Structures are given as structure tokens and as C-alpha cells.
Amino acid sequence: MDLFGLIRQPWPWYVAGPLIGLTVPALLLSGNKSFGISSSLRHLCAACLPANIPFFTYDWKREVWNLVFVTGILIGGFLAVQFLHNPAEVQISPQTVADLKALGVRHFTGMMPADIFNVDHLFTLKGLAFFVLGGFLVGFGSRMAGGCTSGHAIMGIANLQGPSVVATCCFMAGGFAMTHLFLPHLMKLL
């Protein structure tokens, strides 16, 4: 069996999920760190522009591990593409392809649709909606909720925290609402 060839293939959920789950004990046992990624955005605010806002005036240097961790994620993304690249298209469900085609998505190569995530759209309404508004909602929402998919859905639920279950249900509800209620109109308008 060609192990390297196998690693280059997309990894199934039952390999990826447990590996992600193991991040929780790895961080806890290596240095008493609770898993959570959106905190990095807060530390970046605290480091770059605290502006005397109480929410950002804390010792961010003590939390620098989180910034090192997300830098690692970025490098990991780079390494995965450089050395473990799978040239085939993302094998998504034919139904999803049909639904997205109906919305006007034409390109199904790579991880993101070139129809939307393209530098040419940077200064258009499309770019404003998908990059600027989308990013803003992710940053604002995760901080208001006190965590994101990692801090609430994985770390919080694994620690049996009721508020994290509530937050995770709301993450999903928001996603369903955007996909089914707003996205069709957005794609038509832009």
C-alpha cells in the first residue's frame, strides 16, 4: 500500500474528527491551555489597538501561545498544499453542486468558488458581502458568544457546559438561516 498516496487523498471524517478532538487533551496536558481559536482575534486587538477599552486591556503577552497556535495553523495550511496536495476536485455531494449551480456558482475547483473568492471582487458589492460583512459577523459574533466552533462546540461541549450547547445550536441556526433564507437573495443581487 502506498502510504504517501493515501495521505495525499482527502482524509475521511473518522480520521480528521478524532485528530481534531485530540487537540483538546494535547493543549491541556502540554501546558494547561483551553482550546479556543477566536481568542486569537481578541489578543490581536489587545496587542495592536487596545484604545483603553477595558475588554482589550489585559496582559495579552501571557496568551501569546494562542497567536503561536494560529500562526501554526496558517503554516500547516501552506505545508498541506505544498507537500500533500490532492489535485482532484473537492468531492462534494452532487445535490450541493446542483443547488450551487442554480445560485450561479460556476467554478468547482479548489476549496473555494472562484466566482466569489477572487481578488477581482475585492472592491465590489460581492466582496463587501462575502469578505467584509462575513468576516465582521464571524469576529463580532464569536466574541459576543464568548467563543467559536472550537471554544464552544468542541472544548465547551466536551467539558459538558450547557451554555456551549446553546451557543453551538445558535451557530448552526445562523448558518441554516444564511444558507436557505439570505444566500439565494444575495447571489441574485450581487
Add this chain to the structure above:
Amino acid sequence: MEKVEETLMCDAPNDLKQEEHVVGNLKYGILGILFGIVFVKAEIISWFRIQEMFRLQSFHMYGVIGSAIAVAMLSVWLIKRFRLKTLAGEDVVFHPKSFRPGQIYGGLLFGLGWALTGACPGPLFAQIGTGYGVVIVTLLSAIAGTWVYGFFRDKLP
């Protein structure tokens, strides 16, 4: 006192009493690299996969998140049950979360953004690493969103 409270509100706090320096922090960078590779190889950073999830047209993302929670939950239980210590010999610290309305409103707003960008904060970094440069704009906007929340925090639920 106020400041201590604020820091504890952080959802991913550093509870190690011992100080860590550059080499100590490197291990989190290595964990991050492994994590980023999994993100890419399992296509979790794909906008298409997130659409598939919110359209209930594949089990993939539910399998990833579900099995990640199961493994994390078992690990947390084992750490508590056997009182496992950190590498530095300290007790592992867990943080109970208290309920706030922000978890509902913020959660819904986050979900709207998740379906638009096809990424939660972790995958944003991985998407940039894989070469989607435009996502830098999304990340800057997410940082701006975090800042605006901090600015208006006193007036929000």
C-alpha cells in the same frame, strides 16, 4: 479587580502558572501546524463543504465535528477521572461557563458569517496559508468585528 475578571472571560485561557518562553511556546506552533494540515486534508476549510453541511447533503462535516467532540469529551473525562497533570506537573484547570444572552445573539450572528465566508476563525488562518490571499480581508474584518464588539460591549447583552 475588574481586569482580572475580564481576562478570565477569555474562552481559551492560559492556566499554566509557570512562565513559558520562546521554546516553550514552539510546541503550540507545532500543534497548530498539525491542526492546520488536518483542516486542509479533511476539506474543513472548504466553502463547498460548509454549504454541503448547511444543506444537510453530506455527513462529512457532522462526522468531523461529532467525532471531534466525542474524542475531546472522553479525553476531558479521563483527565478528570485520573487527575492527570500537565507536563509541568500542574493540575489541569477547567472553566465552567455561565449563561449569557450574548451566547444566543452572538451565536446567531456568528452562524450567518460562517455560512457566508465558509470559515470559522481557525479555517480562516488555514485558508490564507493555502494561498487564498483574499481571505486576509476576511480575517482583518473579523478582527475589526471583535474590536467593535469590545468597544460596544457595555451596551450589548
